[in-house]
Amino acid sequence: MGWAWLILLLATYPWLLGADLASDTLASSSLVFFISGTCLIAPCRRLKRWQAVLFAACLGFLFEARRPIPDGTLALCLVAIAIFLSSNRPLMRNTPGMLRVAAIVNVGACLIWFVASSYASPAAATDLAWHLSLQLLLAGIVGTIGLLPIALTQNAVMDRLNVPPAPDTP
Amino acid sequence: MDQNRQGARASYVALSVFVALWILAPSAVRRFNREAFVEFQAPALHLLGKSRDLATFWEKKSRSVEEMAAAGRDLARVNAALEIQINKYEDIRRENVRLREITHYNVPAEYMSVVARVATRDSSSWWQRIVIRKGRKDGIRPGAPVVFGNTVVGRVTAVHLTTSEVDLVTSPGFRCTAYLEGDEQNNIVLVNGVASNSLGTAKARVSVIPRDYSLLAGGQPTRVFTTGMGGVFPSRLILGYIDGGTYATQVGNFKESLLVPSRDLYNLQEVSVLVPLHQNPGEALIQGEDFQ
Numbered sequence: 001m002g003w004a005w006l007i008l009l010l011a012t013y014p015w016l017l018g019a020d021l022a023s024d025t026l027a028s029s030s031l032v033f034f035i036s037g038t039c040l041i042a043p044c045r046r047l048k049r050w051q052a053v054l055f056a057a058c059l060g061f062l063f064e065a066r067r068p069i070p071d072g073t074l075a076l077c078l079v080a081i082a083i084f085l086s087s088n089r090p091l092m093r094n095t096p097g098m099l100r101v102a103a104i105v106n107v108g109a110c111l112i113w114f115v116a117s118s119y120a121s122p123a124a125a126t127d128l129a130w131h132l133s134l135q136l137l138l139a140g141i142v143g144t145i146g147l148l149p150i151a152l153t154q155n156a157v158m159d160r161l162n163v164p165p166a167p168d169t170p
Numbered sequence: 171m172d173q174n175r176q177g178a179r180a181s182y183v184a185l186s187v188f189v190a191l192w193i194l195a196p197s198a199v200r201r202f203n204r205e206a207f208v209e210f211q212a213p214a215l216h217l218l219g220k221s222r223d224l225a226t227f228w229e230k231k232s233r234s235v236e237e238m239a240a241a242g243r244d245l246a247r248v249n250a251a252l253e254i255q256i257n258k259y260e261d262i263r264r265e266n267v268r269l270r271e272i273t274h275y276n277v278p279a280e281y282m283s284v285v286a287r288v289a290t291r292d293s294s295s296w297w298q299r300i301v302i303r304k305g306r307k308d309g310i311r312p313g314a315p316v317v318f319g320n321t322v323v324g325r326v327t328a329v330h331l332t333t334s335e336v337d338l339v340t341s342p343g344f345r346c347t348a349y350l351e352g353d354e355q356n357n358i359v360l361v362n363g364v365a366s367n368s369l370g371t372a373k374a375r376v377s378v379i380p381r382d383y384s385l386l387a388g389g390q391p392t393r394v395f396t397t398g399m400g401g402v403f404p405s406r407l408i409l410g411y412i413d414g415g416t417y418a419t420q421v422g423n424f425k426e427s428l429l430v431p432s433r434d435l436y437n438l439q440e441v442s443v444l445v446p447l448h449q450n451p452g453e454a455l456i457q458g459e460d461f462q
Contacts, residue, residue, distance in 0.1 A: 017214050020290055027291040027436045030298070030366040049181060058207075065207035066335060068297050068327075068343070071200040072192050079185055087178035117296035123342035123365050131295050131366070 004161045005043070005051040009058050011157040012039050015150050016062060019142075030131065031138055034113070035150070036063050037106030038143045040078060042151035044085035045092050045166040046158050056082035063113070073116040074109065081105055089166060098151065099144050106143025107136050208330045215333060219289040219303050226439075279401050281315075281444035284308055289333060291436050295365050298341040298372050300324070302441060305332045315403045315444045321432050322346075322396060322407050323441050334443070338435050339363060339409060340372035347400065348409055350379065351393040352386050358397060361409055361429055371430060374409075379416055379425040394429055404444065408432050 015035060022033035036059050044052045060075025085092065085101070092098045114132060192200075269275075286304035293299070304310055306329050316323040316336045324338040337343045344363040349356055363374045376394060385392045391411040398405025410432045416425040 013214070017218065020292070021218070023293075024291045027293045027298075028371070028434075030293045030295055030372060032292070032294050049177060053181065053185075061203065061207045062211065065204055065211060066301060067292065071204060072189075076185070076189055076192065080182070083178060083181040083185065087174055087181075114295070117294065121296045121342050121365060123363065128295060128365070135294070 001161050001163065002051075004158065004163050005047055005055040005058075007161060008043055008047070008154060008157055009055055012059070012150070012154060013062075015039060015146075015153070016059075031135055032110075033142060034063075034106065034110045034135075034139045035142055035146050036060065036074070036078065037081070037109035037139070038102045038146050039150055039154075040082060040085070040105060041092060041098055041102045041147060042154040042158075044082055045089060045098075046155075046163050047086070049083065049086040052082040052086045053079050067113075067117070068120055069113055069116050070120050074113045077112045078109060081109070092166075099147055102147040103140045103144045107140045110136055110139035205330065208333070212330065212333050215289040215301060216303055219287055223287065279404070280447045281404065282309065282447055284310060284443045284445055285440060286310075286334070286443055287440050288438055293338075293366070293372065293436070296342060298338040298363070298366065298435075299327070300336050300338065300435075300438070300441075302334050302336060302443070303332070304443065305330050305334050307331055309445055310334050310443050311445055311449070313402060314446065315407075316441050317407060317444060318433060318438055318441050320407055322403060322409050323433075323435060323438065325402070326443060336441070337363075338372070339429075339431050340366070340374050340435070344374065346403060346409065347397045348376070349395045349397055350376075350383060350412070351395070353380075353383055355380075357383065358399070359394070361394060364428075372435075373413060374429040374431075376412065376427045376429045377419070377424065379427060381418075381423050381425060383416070383425070385412060385415065393432075401446070 016039070019033045019035045023031075026033060039059055040052075040056055043055050047055065056078040057075050060072075060078040063069075064071065064074050085105070092101050111132075114135060118128075284304055286302035286308075289301045289303045291300045300323075302316075310326060310329050312326055312329050314326045316326060322339055324336045324341065324344060326334050327337045327343065328335040339346075339361070341363040342365050344361075346361045347358050348361045350359060357378075357380045359379050360377045361374050362377070363372075366372045393411055394409040396403040396405055396407045396409060410429040413428040413430045416427040419426050
């Protein structure tokens with residue numbers, strides 16, 4: 001089904017909104033509850049490559065839309081990650097593999113937006129290592145814990161859309 | 171397997187071409203794209219805000235009638251006292267306008283106040299902002315000051331159809347001139363947000379403080395006020411308090427200090443946007459495409 005990626009994006013959106021709500025709660029600590037990388041894992045296992053690419057791009061643009069990040073930075077990086085993941089599906093063959101990939105992808109994507117934001121920011125900052133470490137730690141934990149419920153929702157939607165189960169090759 | 175590798179390679183090549191096109195594309199394309207994704211999310215943000223309001227409504231509805239009657243009575247008394255004050259200030263305002271006209275002094279900008287509910291808050295090291303549930307449709311323009319009572323909350327940075335983004339006082343993009351309380355010479359200092367480094371309270375920096383300035387005695391918090399210069403913020407609004415003492419800078423004959431906002435900016439439910447009635451020249455610059 002050609003529009004499966006769009007329907008899947010709409011089904012994933014409540015999770016992104018939930019993450020925004022959590023960021024709202026964490027606002028006084030200057031931490032962002034980042035899950036965009038995690039949301040990419042299940043679709044990359046089952047969708048066709050072009051569908052995964054479109055899904056990843058929209059996921060990135062949704063995060064960027066309300067934040068001062070250089071346009072397209074996160075979205076295009078997520079697209080590159082989606083191409084890599086959909087070309088190396090054996091990496092996500094089982095649950096431990098998926099969890100490992102989710103943590104790495106989420107932390108990597110988090111690092112990308114952090115660096116991109118620092119580039120766009122009008123003010124220089126010193127001693128950011130502590131804050132960056134906290135942000136990456138949070139992204140890693142959220143990426144690992146959040147994967148199961150998010151993937152469960154996404155797999156249920158893909159089952160309803162008759163998307164074939166995860167093959168080893170695209 | 172080869173087909174898979176070939177497909178992946180082709181995808182990477184296509185992505186590289188797209189990245190090049192994206193960089194070369196006119197900024198209008200990128201702005202349109204951003205705007206489209208913002209508008210896609212706007213209904214969800216409104217829904218979120220309204221469900222919060224509904225929760226507050228039910229919480230208030232559960233209070234006793236006696237409690238509400240007492241609150242209403244207190245409010246009526248406060249309103250009566252405020253009405254007298256408004257009349258007094260109206261007289262002063264007319265007198266002020268008359269004197270300004272006589273002396274050909276610059277007439278301060280007039281503002282239209284738009285009350286807006288806060289939809290969501292978002293902060294990181296690089297930004298501290300809130301999203302409010304009023305936008306272009308309600309007359310809000312980029313650069314408009316956002317206040318709560320007589321306290322500065324921040325400034326509108328981006329306006330969409332039904333929502334707007336507000337950079338808080340502590341956000342690195344925020345800049346403003348100010349006066350310090352107790353400074354009889356009215357020296358102008360500069361307030362700008364700083365990138366947040368810790369889990370503590372976000373703060374702004376107050377710079378260009380004259381060396382001979384000393385903080386208020388008796389441990390009283392020193393307030394920082396807007397100057398009203400530049401036409402963005404009205405004068406005498408509170409930006410916050412000087413945090414701790416002042417410290418000397420490595421260059422120049424000035425001191426610096428940190429500013430703590432006078433309110434917890436992350437707990438605000440409602441703010442007022444002061445939209446200038448007449449567009450000032452600075453707004454044209456703010457509306458430039460690079461402003462974010």
